[in-house]
Amino acid sequence: MSSSEVSGAEQSSGEQPDANKPEGEPTLSDKIMARAIELGFDRAAIVPAGRLKHAEQYLEWLKEGRHGAMNYLDRHHELRVDPTKMEEGTRSVVVLLKNYYREADLLAGGLRIARYAHGDDYHDTLWERMRELAAFIHAETGADCGTRPATDTAPILERDLAALAGLGWVGKNAMLINPEIGSFSFIAEVLVDLDLEATHPMVPDRCGTCSKCIDACPTNAIISPAVIDARRCISYLTIELRGPIPRALRPLIGDHIFGCDICQVVCPWNSKAEPSEDASFQTREIYRSLTLQRLLCFDLPDYVEHFSKSAIKRAKLRGLRRNAAVVIGNTFAQSGDESIVELLGERLLKDEPEPLVRGHIAWALGQVGGDAAAQILCEAAGAEQDPYVQEEIRAAQR
Template structure:
């Protein structure tokens, strides 16, 4: 089989396994090393120390898997839309309304990796990554032609928008690479930057995690400052604002009926009173094997209390309580 035929076979198999878009790129060092370094040095990674430890490997992805020289970049939509928000509830970001995607995507990614190794034969290796490991997933996807990096830092597909998981397979399979996605289709739009509730973008394509609701509700373990608490609204796990306002999503995002991800839009809203009083055991019962397990019962109770305070301030909590 020629390298070109091999690449076509991999892409066809990826689509059969439920991935929406797939492209191939090489593992040259990133041309954005200085941006990555500046971002880390300025403290914008907050308490995510692992990002500092991974700096070298992210900047030189060829060092992640010795011998590998190709990245197969994949996207898989998780878009789903919720109904009306019930009173007294907190919001959960769209990507977190299903099974833990690290787990649910393991099987199709393992199958695709096995197929890559089968196609190459001999000493071909293929290892997959999804949101874990020192792989610069957005940048590799952009270089593989899947979309551009928007001003909100998301990888945006021109046909699907940005509500997609990214996954990467690193391999030494001999396949040709695709053209990178060079155009910036954001143009003069600044909707995401203007809409961010906490003003987390010091400038376009730079996100200060320490102000981002996604970081504060999922990754950060301490006390949130009073200033930020007030700006968090009723988000209790993640945040979708800078994607919800993006015209590429309002135009192109379509509901993902993905039996692997098992997205359940009814998980968009969580009763805050219930969450605050839930026991650790009940919490695990409900959220084990979902992304919400990450901050744990303690983190989610903290988030719920912040949301209640904000609803109270907006006079929405009392209204609900007296209904």
């Protein structure tokens, strides 16, 4: 962003003086932001609603197919790039940040889970607070003021909107970076049909020449500054992708069961990130001792018991078992571990009902290696009926 662009943004998005307001008296915008903080949000800003500046870049990203199988991103284009189109009458947007940082993502049992998913589903937690904020706006104005709370549940480019509101800039890892609290934040917004005073100037891009996030990405998913090819991103592969994970990318997933924080962890702006004290985002005790082997064998009751009201549900049960097979293959690669081979064999030959998961178990057996694994693959080759799994078995035997 050029200095002229920053200057122009500051002029258009900064605080606008009100000649009729007595000095020292809080504006409606001040009151809304103060209430947002009282409700547990860490940052709040207000910006006039309008078409977002990166609308065309987003549409080009879609044309290039970089959204992978996330077809929902290729719908409602105009709603995504312009809040005024998403909710009729929208004139202002209250944009909110909520810190979810945890100091570690690797749990004692061996599961590495993205930090945002360690606690309760953030959608439920933030929606409750946004509804309270919306009720406050209604009560404060005394007008028939329409509001619509959202947090990645509505088709809108939230990071772009947060940057426009002056809550940070979009970094080279495509995450919103707030200069004070870093990037481990949920973004939420309340769309309002009132002309509210803007509260913050835009923040200039402060990534400079740093490329740590680009260099650290195991799968080279950051193809250029702020441009992610989702088809290579570990978060996409372990959460959004419903089919097989490409074989070439499986070793690069490492021990990530659900999501990935690498591009945030290496960012210097997160070096002083403070762990969230919000009870809703603390690591669930039931996760701490959960092992890969146990997760691989999960049935529906296990899934419900562990992941009810959790963001981890997004990966679905068979997706989590698929991921567990991949991580087991990576963790025990070339070890010939007898207990692991026995477990994988039982799942492949007898217990696993999903072809998708059986295919990844076959791959894991090939990674673990050893005579026992080779024997199981040979037996499975003669018994397996599903064409996809047969192909995975053949590849694992090579």
